[in-house]
Every structure is written in C-alpha cells, then in structure tokens.
Amino acid sequence: MLAAACAGTPVASPAPSASTAQTDRPASASPSGSASSAAGDGVKTSANVKLVANVPRAAPLDGPMSWNSDLAFQGKYAYVGNFAGFTIYDISDPAQPQTVSQVSCPAQQNDVSVYGDLLILSIDEPRSGETCDSRSAGPDRDGAWEGLRIFDISDKKNPAYVSAVRTDCGSHTHTMVPGKDEKKLYVYVSSPGPEPDSKTCPPPHELIQIVEIPLKDPKSAKIVAKPNIFPDGQGDGAFATGCHDITAYPEKNLAAAACFGDGVLLDIADPVKPKVLQQVRDTENFQIWHSATFNNDATKVVFADELGGGGMPTCDSKTPKTKGANAIYDIAGGKLERRGYFKMPREQTAGENCVAHNGSLLPIKGKDVMVQAWYQGGVSIWDFTDSAEPREIGFFERGPAGGQNAIAGSWSAYYYNGYIYSSDILKGLDVIRIDDPLTDPAGQVTMDDFNVQTQKSY
Known part of the structure; x- marks a missing residue:
C-alpha cells in the first residue's frame, strides 16, 4: 500500500546489466555490472532456496524514493515498476538478467501490467499533468491529474508513451480483464479515497472504475463504468x-476484490457489469484487506491483510499470528468460508517493516502453493493445500536494512517459468530458485506471460 508524462516519448536509457550469484553465498552487481561479494548482506535462506542473481536499481531509477514496486512478465522479459518509472529486463537466462531499457516517468506507485504491445502503469499521486515530465502537484491540486498511463512496448529498447486516462482518486493498483471479442481490454482500477478537499479524489468513493482500451486504438481509452460493488455499504477500513486490489480469473468468470475493510467475490461474466456474489468482513483480525489470490481450481481465495499499511514491524511476538497475515477461504456452495490463517513464521526486529504483501500461485496441479513478499520479512513459499493447516516450505530474507522503521524489502515476489522474481524496494531485482519435491512440478509449466492480478489456469 505504501505511498501518482512527457509531452512526447519518455526518456528510455540503458542501465547496467545484471550481476549473478551462482554460489551458496549471493553476489550483487556493482554499478559497472560486475559481480561483487554480498557476504555482509545478512542473507538467510532455507536449505532448498538459493539466490541466483541480483540486479541493483540503476540511475535514473535509484534515488532515495525511487522504490521498486510491482512486476509483470511476457515471454523472455520481466517488467519492474518503480516510483521513478519502469525497467524492462531480458530474463532469457535467469541467472544473467540483462537490462534492456529504463523509462523515467515519476509517480507513485507505477504498478505495472503488460498485454500484447501495451504496458499500463497505475498512478496514485496527483501530478501536474498526465505525461512523464509532469511534477507532483503538491498541496495546490487545481488541474492535477492521476490515473493510468499507457505505453507502446513493441520496441523493448524504446518504449513509447501513448495516452493516459484520468480516474477518481488515481489508480493504486489495476487489473486487466480481456474482452470477450479480443478487440478490447478492460482495466479495473482500484484506488483509495475519498479526500474531501482534493480536486482529484472527491467523495463519495465506494466504487471501482472500469477503463476500456480498444486494442487497435489505445489512445481512445476511456472510463466506461463506475460500479458500486458494496450493496451493504463498506466496512470500516483503516485508511479509505x-x-x-482486485484479482480476476476470467476463465472462471470470477474476481476477488480486497477493499480495505471488506473482501468481495464477484461474477465478471460481463466485465463491464460485475455482480456481487458475496461480501465478507473480519473486523477482529484484518485491518486492511490488501490483496487476493485464487487457487488454480478457483475453489479457494487467499486474502492478505496489510496491517499498518506496509510501514510497520508486525512480524513480531507482540502481533497475533492472525494479524498482518493471510486468511484462507474455501468457496463452498458459491460462498466464501474462512478455514485458516498463515503468517510468515520468523520473528523480525522492531526496526523492520514486515507484513503480508504481493505474491502468486505456483503452477502445481493438485497442490495449492504460493510465493509471497513480506517486505523486510523477505520471501516466503508456503503450502495451503490443507486450508486449515498452511505451512511454510521455504524462505529467503536479508537482514535489517538499517535505520529505525526504514522502508525496505520485497514488494512483490512471483513465480515465473522455474524461478521466483522478487522486486526489492531498495536492492533491485532478485532472482531466486527453490528446489523442493513439492515445487518441482511447477518447473514443467511454461507461461507465455504473467500478470498476477489476471489469473490463468494451467
């Protein structure tokens, strides 16, 4: 949750290539791209997990607040969002990722997804304009803009800005739902609000926004619906x-929405007119319903609670195991029924922000296994095949980043074609491998692309 374009094409600049870490001790790249020792990095892993590569952030995306954010994948490329823009990596050899291009386009949070030749960024910050050369609007928000930015990535070395769509309260995250006719792409915009004195986020705000992008004419993208998916009103969310976040499973005509104080199960057979199947709350354990993940059969949903908004040390003995954790819900008779909770089990220090954050399913038939980011808690791989008795099977984490309550660690950790890719807020892109009898079948599945908020069966 932590926390928005050029008159023409944004500046795309080459950056140092990856470093590798083939030994049991990880290594990270120097600015020149050569490998250097990371023995003092405080890395700890389970016996079945190894860091195989790290690519540090590089100029112009390496400033103090140029945090890495979300990830998306397409063929041999990984796309990494950053508060200062985004980077495209060639991951043909996961142990030797190569930087293809970087685009300077500042805004919070720049969460990224890709579809065909289009790349979409979520902007959750009032800016002076829609293009990449805009600046933060500051307290005077008259004329400010926030929403979605759209890029053409047909030339990976030179991404080109295409257009933007203004949305109320910006776009904190977004979810792609392909149209039935394959001529249109729908994007569900998730955003916190309202801000009563804001020009870009007026009340009320108990809704989502749906943007239609004609694939042959993305410049004409526009909002086509603002459905209110809260028939019973919205729960007492801690912030807004x-x-x-919304995760769609188009093949199943389902979506699961994490909406601060509520979890919502949706029928998306008509992508422009989502229908509410159920709305659930957990006021005892959950503070911020942050994200959702279906299992492959769409018989379960994992909802994550981002207690404290991502900036607090909630992975300690003082915080109950059901808070800042994951709740596993079975879908029984079309209804969500809570079965159990999972929380990363290693206690963190009082200076480490740690809470459940972005993760994805591993493609393993007959088993329900996730990899998940926990900020400074690192990366956890866990099995929820038994919904009532989830268990961790592997982990990777660094030591404290330094500084009381420093914002650091893994923002997103996703599995893609045999490897785990972690977008570390300060350290850059980590490539991690797990070798375990439970997860080995996932390596036999090849994905053509992967956007975590748009699930596909395997």
Whole structure:
C-alpha cells in the first residue's frame, strides 16, 4: 500500500546489466555490472532456496524514493515498476538478467501490467499533468491529474508513451480483464479515497472504475463504468474506502476484490457489469484487506491483510499470528468460508517493516502453493493445500536494512517459468530458485506471460 508524462516519448536509457550469484553465498552487481561479494548482506535462506542473481536499481531509477514496486512478465522479459518509472529486463537466462531499457516517468506507485504491445502503469499521486515530465502537484491540486498511463512496448529498447486516462482518486493498483471479442481490454482500477478537499479524489468513493482500451486504438481509452460493488455499504477500513486490489480469473468468470475493510467475490461474466456474489468482513483480525489470490481450481481465495499499511514491524511476538497475515477461504456452495490463517513464521526486529504483501500461485496441479513478499520479512513459499493447516516450505530474507522503521524489502515476489522474481524496494531485482519435491512440478509449466492480478489456469 505504501505511498501518482512527457509531452512526447519518455526518456528510455540503458542501465547496467545484471550481476549473478551462482554460489551458496549471493553476489550483487556493482554499478559497472560486475559481480561483487554480498557476504555482509545478512542473507538467510532455507536449505532448498538459493539466490541466483541480483540486479541493483540503476540511475535514473535509484534515488532515495525511487522504490521498486510491482512486476509483470511476457515471454523472455520481466517488467519492474518503480516510483521513478519502469525497467524492462531480458530474463532469457535467469541467472544473467540483462537490462534492456529504463523509462523515467515519476509517480507513485507505477504498478505495472503488460498485454500484447501495451504496458499500463497505475498512478496514485496527483501530478501536474498526465505525461512523464509532469511534477507532483503538491498541496495546490487545481488541474492535477492521476490515473493510468499507457505505453507502446513493441520496441523493448524504446518504449513509447501513448495516452493516459484520468480516474477518481488515481489508480493504486489495476487489473486487466480481456474482452470477450479480443478487440478490447478492460482495466479495473482500484484506488483509495475519498479526500474531501482534493480536486482529484472527491467523495463519495465506494466504487471501482472500469477503463476500456480498444486494442487497435489505445489512445481512445476511456472510463466506461463506475460500479458500486458494496450493496451493504463498506466496512470500516483503516485508511479509505474503495478497493486496494482486485484479482480476476476470467476463465472462471470470477474476481476477488480486497477493499480495505471488506473482501468481495464477484461474477465478471460481463466485465463491464460485475455482480456481487458475496461480501465478507473480519473486523477482529484484518485491518486492511490488501490483496487476493485464487487457487488454480478457483475453489479457494487467499486474502492478505496489510496491517499498518506496509510501514510497520508486525512480524513480531507482540502481533497475533492472525494479524498482518493471510486468511484462507474455501468457496463452498458459491460462498466464501474462512478455514485458516498463515503468517510468515520468523520473528523480525522492531526496526523492520514486515507484513503480508504481493505474491502468486505456483503452477502445481493438485497442490495449492504460493510465493509471497513480506517486505523486510523477505520471501516466503508456503503450502495451503490443507486450508486449515498452511505451512511454510521455504524462505529467503536479508537482514535489517538499517535505520529505525526504514522502508525496505520485497514488494512483490512471483513465480515465473522455474524461478521466483522478487522486486526489492531498495536492492533491485532478485532472482531466486527453490528446489523442493513439492515445487518441482511447477518447473514443467511454461507461461507465455504473467500478470498476477489476471489469473490463468494451467
């Protein structure tokens, strides 16, 4: 949750290539791209997990607040969002990722997804304009803009800005739902709000926004619906109303929305007119319903709670195991029924921000296994095949980043074609491998692309 374009094409600049870490001790790249020792990095892993490569952030995306954010994948490329823009990596050899291009386009949070030749960024910050050369609008928000930016990535070395769509309260995250006719792409915009004195985020805000992108004419993208998916009103979210994140499973005509104080199960057979199947709350354990993940059969949903908004040390003995954790819900008779909770089990120090954050399913038939980011808690791989008795099977983490309550660690950790890719806020892109009898079948599945908020069966 932590926390928005050029008159023409944004500046795309080459950056140092990856470093590798083939030994049991990880290594990270110097600015020149050569490998250097990381023995003092405080890395700890389970016996079945190894860091195989790290690519540090590089100029112009390496400033103090140029945090890495979300990830997306397409063929041999990984796309990494950053508060200062985004980077495209060639991951043909996961142990030797190569930087293809970087685009300077500042805004919070720049969460990224890709579809065909299009790349979409979520902007959750009032800017002076829609293009990449805009600046933060500051307290005077008259004329400010926030929402979605769209890029053409047909030339990976030179991504080109295409257009933007303004949305109320910006776009904290977004979810792609392909149209039935394959001519249109729908994007569900999730955003917190309202801000009563804001020009870009007026009340009320108990809704999501749906943007239609004609694939042959992305410049004409526009909002086509603002459905209110809260028939019973919205729960007492800690920060806002609206939704934080939505995961769609188009093949199943389902979506699960994590909406601050609520979890919502949706029928998306008509992508422009989602229908509410159920709305659930857990006021005892959950503070911020942050994200959702279906299992492959769409018989379960994992909802994550981002207690404290991502900036607090909640992975300690003082915080209950059901808070800042994952709740596993079975879908029984079309209804969500809570079965159990999972929380990363290693206690962190009082200076480490740690809470459940972005993760994805591993493609293993007959088993329910996730990899998940926990900020400074690192990366956890866990099995929820038994919904009532989830268990961790592997982990990777660094030591404290330094400084009391420093914002650091893994923002997103996703599995893609045999490897785990972790977008570390300060350290850059980590490539991690798990070798375990439970997870080995996942290596036999090849994905053509992967956007975590748009699930596909395997």
